Amino acid sequence: MTSVYNTLLERGYIKQLTHETEIKEALEKEKITFYIGFDPTADSLHVGHFIALMFMSHMQKAGHRPIALIGGGTAMIGDPSGKTDMRKMLTKEDIEHNVSSIKKQMAKFIDFSEDKAILVNNADWLLNLNYVEFLREVGVHFSVNRMLTAECFKQRLEKGLSFLEFNYMLMQGYDFLELNRRYGCIAQLGGDDQWSNMLAGVDLIRRKEQKPAYAMTCTLLTNSEGKKMGKTEKGALWLDPERTTPYEFYQYWRNVNDADVEKCLSLITFVPMEEVKRLSALEGAEINEAKKVLAFEVTKLVHGEAEALRAKEAAEALFGAGNDMSNVPTVVITKEDLNKTLLDILVETKIIPSKGEGKRLIQQNGLALNDVKVTELSRSLKEEDFKDGIALIKRGKKSYHKIELQ
Structure with missing residues (x-):
């Protein structure tokens, strides 16, 4: 039977890994427990998370046990990786709401039945830590000199890096240690932008527990120009x-x-x-x-x-050749809305995210009503614009919405 390692390699997932020979052997001969972390900075996952879920799903299909770690605790700090500025501080209530929403989404991709996967929240152990004890147990194993060479910190040093964010690497390393102790988790998987943080956890387990621990990153979903997709x-x-x-x-x-x-x-x-x-x-x-x-x-x-x-x-x-328009995204307005400009209606119905974006579209000939370019910012909707109660909006080259008049 083909090892999941070969599957991941063939499909282009594997970007970097520690202890290559040991990982290959473990994935071939054992059923390992591994984890991927997701910080709940919004109440929905996005395409950047989706590739991690696919990574996790391939591993689970091969018989390995995933731990989906929701970062209810680390979200209180904020990950500096890939960010030029400090992340927005979230309240506990915001984080709890986001965690609840994300849990429901994850269950669509990962089978959590019969202990086939585990869902945990690092708030359970991080929020009650004694800071002095944490520094003595974990902080003593981290070299500041080495941390400052990590990519996630290097790009922030010129603009400024808060001590709050500087703690993030320690906390993520401690997550791995905690999961190793609680569930026998021996590997962390994640996006390649997490490499420095993942190495910290591997090193911490190997130092403190004298046990094997591994990290494996997947390539980020970028286009042919190297820009993030999504x-x-x-x-x-x-x-x-x-x-x-x-x-x-x-x-x-x-x-x-x-x-x-x-x-x-x-x-x-x-x-x-x-x-x-x-x-x-x-x-x-x-x-x-x-x-x-x-x-x-x-x-x-x-x-x-x-x-x-x-x-x-x-x-x-x-x-194409079809003519059933029933599934085209539709918004509904009333005759009272005809007093407003088309631009206002499009913003209110969220067809366009902002007035500024709408003005830009009109100025660049990127907005059409019933296949006729909209050229005036003051253009209003009239009853005669609706055929059988429907007007068709085209935004850009291929984004369509129906406006239904009731």
Whole structure:
């Protein structure tokens, strides 16, 4: 039977790892317990988290036990990794709300039944720590000189790094130690931007417990230009359908660059690699078939097959031979709203995130009403704009919404 290590390697997940020979042997011969951490900085996971969930899912399918660690405690501090400024401080109430929402999302991807996976919150041990005891047990094993060479700190030293954030590495290392003691967890997985923090945990366990511990990072989801994927005009591409609709989610993947198709199919779908190679080798207009498979498979994983089918049908109604517009994202207004400008209506119904964004779209000829470019900021909606009670808004090249008049 193929080791999950080979599967992860073939699909392009593995970026960096400690103790390569030991990890390969452990994954081949044992059923290990590993963890991935998720800080609850919002009440939904986004596409950046999704690749970690896929990483976790591949491991679980191979018989290994995941621990999904929600950072209710570390979110009180904030991870400086990849940030040029200090993160916004969250209240305990904000964090508790976010933790609750994220737990529900995770259960769609990971099987938590019969102890096949564990869901924990590091607030359970971090918030009641005695600081002096923590420094004596954990802090003594961390070299400040070495910490300052870590990538997550280096880029912050010029602008300023608070002592609050400087503690984050110690806390993440302590999480790994705690999970090792409680559940026999021997490996931490995560995004490559967490490498420095993950090394700290591995080193701490090996020093204090004299036991094996490992870290393995997955590649970040970036496009062919090296930029992080998952950014839209409205911000992050969320997994919560209230924040990013299944149709918008589908359309994002339907419109990725040709050069990114193979990477996306490999990392965020379970399409067999033989089929991934075949689809990504398509050229010219035929590559659109691969993008349709990508969009459908990712949307199915996140939102379920029924929503994926609806999104697919809506896209085909707008861009293909279909004519069923029932699944195109729809907002409803009343006749009283006709007193407002079209721009105000689009912002209020969240079709456009802000007035500034709307003005920019109009000035750049990026907004159309019923396939006619909107050129005036003061343009209003009139009853004659609605055919059978429906007006069609096109934002950019391929983003459509229906406005229904009641």
